[in-house]
Amino acid sequence: MNEGSAGVIDPYAMLGLERDASGEAIRLAWRKAAKGAHPDAGGDTDHFNRLQIAYELLQDPVRRRVYDDTGYDPQLADPKDLEGVLMLESLVNEVILDEREPGSFDPVAAMRRKLSDDIVKSRFHILELERHRARVRKHIDRLGRRPETDVLGSMLRARSEAIADAIRKTEKQIETIEHTYTMLEGYSYEVEVLAPLEEVEMDVAEPQRGEAAE
The missing domain is CATH 1.10.287.110 (DnaJ domain)
Structure with a gap:
């Protein structure tokens, strides 16, 4: 702040x-x-x-x-910032628990990948929910009405509304993830560049050849 x-x-x-x-x-x-x-x-x-x-x-x-x-x-x-902070805190905890040597990987890039993956998963989940809700609606349309209390119709309508609520919550979650992603903008991380294995092997072998020549 x-x-x-x-x-x-x-x-x-x-x-x-x-x-x-x-x-x-x-x-x-x-x-x-x-x-x-x-x-x-x-x-x-x-x-x-x-x-x-x-x-x-x-x-x-x-x-x-x-x-x-x-x-x-x-x-x-802003509440969106606080929600993003909570999400970033979870990602930071994962980085802290990662036993790889600092500098051997890019934790910021890993956070971005995790957020991107979560967005894709959430959008796929919405598609599944929408298909499920469409099936429920078709059942409602085909259900014959009884003259008394419409128990089955009420249950199906309640289920349809519950699915709609789950879709809204998932859409809100996507907004939070996207906002969290923007909070990582501007960050970079210095990763150590390791020499190719062949070069390392040559460096190790070179003194041995020199010793043999002596």
């Missing part, structure tokens, strides 16, 4: 604090900054409001922990 993220400031930078600042240090920094920024003292209202937001965020242990872990304020961030 910084100036480039939905226009929200970094609370630590706003109050001139280190990230490990104590509660007392936060209060002192707030009082010092607010004293000259208060509108009654001729300060700018917008600047004072930003100081107030920064102070409230850092004084709330839950909001501060979420900000420290994600860079987002849970009360001010």
Whole structure:
């Protein structure tokens, strides 16, 4: 959560604090900054409001922990960003648990592939749901009506609506995955370039030939 993220400031930078600042240090920094920024003292209202937001965020242990872990304020961030953060957190955990040597693979590319695969799977799932719902609708159209309570018709209509709800949820999930993918834009990762096996073997063999010549 910084100036480039939905226009929200970094609370630590706003109050001139280190990230490990104590509660007392936060209060002192707030009082010092607010004293000259208060509108009654001729300060700018917008600047004072930003100081107030920064102070409230850092004084709330839950909001501060979420900000420290994600860079987002849970009360001010776009819900889509928070959903994306949760999805990225899961992907980051997978990278941390990957036992391959850092630099031997590109974790950012792996995250992008995982998100892309999830989008494809979700779209395929929607197609399956739509086919299933179409079959239910055909059953409803062909079902003879009883003069009493239409138990079977009610059940089939309820099933059709449940499938429609599942489709809507999956579409929402796709939107979240796509938004999460955009949050990875701009990132790159330096992967070590290993020499081809043939070159490595030649490097190892060369001293042996030299030793034999001696």
